[in-house]
Amino acid sequence: MNDENNRNEPCPIARSLAFAGDAWSLLILRDAHAGLTRFDQFRKSLGIAPTMLTRRLATLTEEGLLEKQRYSEHPPREEYLLTAAGRDFLPVLFMIGEWGRQYRGGGKLVRFFDAENGTEIRAVAVDEVTGAKIGTRPIRMVAPDES
Amino acid sequence: MNDENNRNEPCPIARSLAFAGDAWSLLILRDAHAGLTRFDQFRKSLGIAPTMLTRRLATLTEEGLLEKQRYSEHPPREEYLLTAAGRDFLPVLFMIGEWGRQYRGGGKLVRFFDAENGTEIRAVAVDEVTGAKIGTRPIRMVAPDES
């Protein structure tokens, strides 16, 4: 779907989708958050064709969500690490996961816990100002002025 | 990517991506939240080919995020309304938007305000239990037991 167009849309959602509107990329990011860094780790975890993986890793790197780091000179080997932008994508993944848990939750599911106090994490999106859950209060959308 | 497999993965993110790992679907949901309901409204808003739109609307309907409602018998006309599952997808869209605002925010952007008190909405994902922002505390992942 022409991603280049989305890049200049006034809608921040459309802009994000220019790279994130693709399941493989999101699953790679998920695995990166889970600690995977290397080509073959991703490949085995996802069962993705290597051509796809090469392309997706390249895109995510270009887009600034991952960065390549050399971890061996001989032979030359690189691993993919999350950048700040990549780490800040975690809330998106959690909200996607929360929706899946609620509406596609049959059978066994992976669960997430706060490592320090052991409580299960229940992600909710709130408005930082009012503290209200997103979706519980009416929203007004304002387009940027055309000037 | 084979979506049918994802559907039975233990990861709730993968499960959601079985239908949402696609930019068009997310943009349709965005527009549905903005109040659009009809085929041609979506088509014009998105510039999507009608073939694609037909398919995406059908998938979103099958998946239970939208529902078809007849609004005219003669001629037979239907509109697409958000279901509860579709409405509950809003937090995901907001978090995607928030990331885009932070990392792809150049130029003019649409903004969202609380319609009642006029403050701009800043969506953040927090853990409902601890109140901490997602990503600020260490997370432990627990796979379901294999039994």
Place this chain on the structure above:
DNA sequence: GGTGTTACTATCAAATTGAAACGAACGATA
């Protein structure tokens, strides 16, 4: 020398996408 590991690239058939044109059912206008 042989085997294994890692990180890819090459090839190519199959599936998906998207642009464009067409259609069916009506309602409104002249």
Place this chain on the structure above:
DNA sequence: TATCGTTCGTTTCAATTTGATAGTAACACC
């Protein structure tokens, strides 16, 4: 009655994307 416009699609088909499989390059280990 004829024609135009609207809505919600379907048909067709070329171009792109995909994913499965195989191959490669550069080493390390024994």
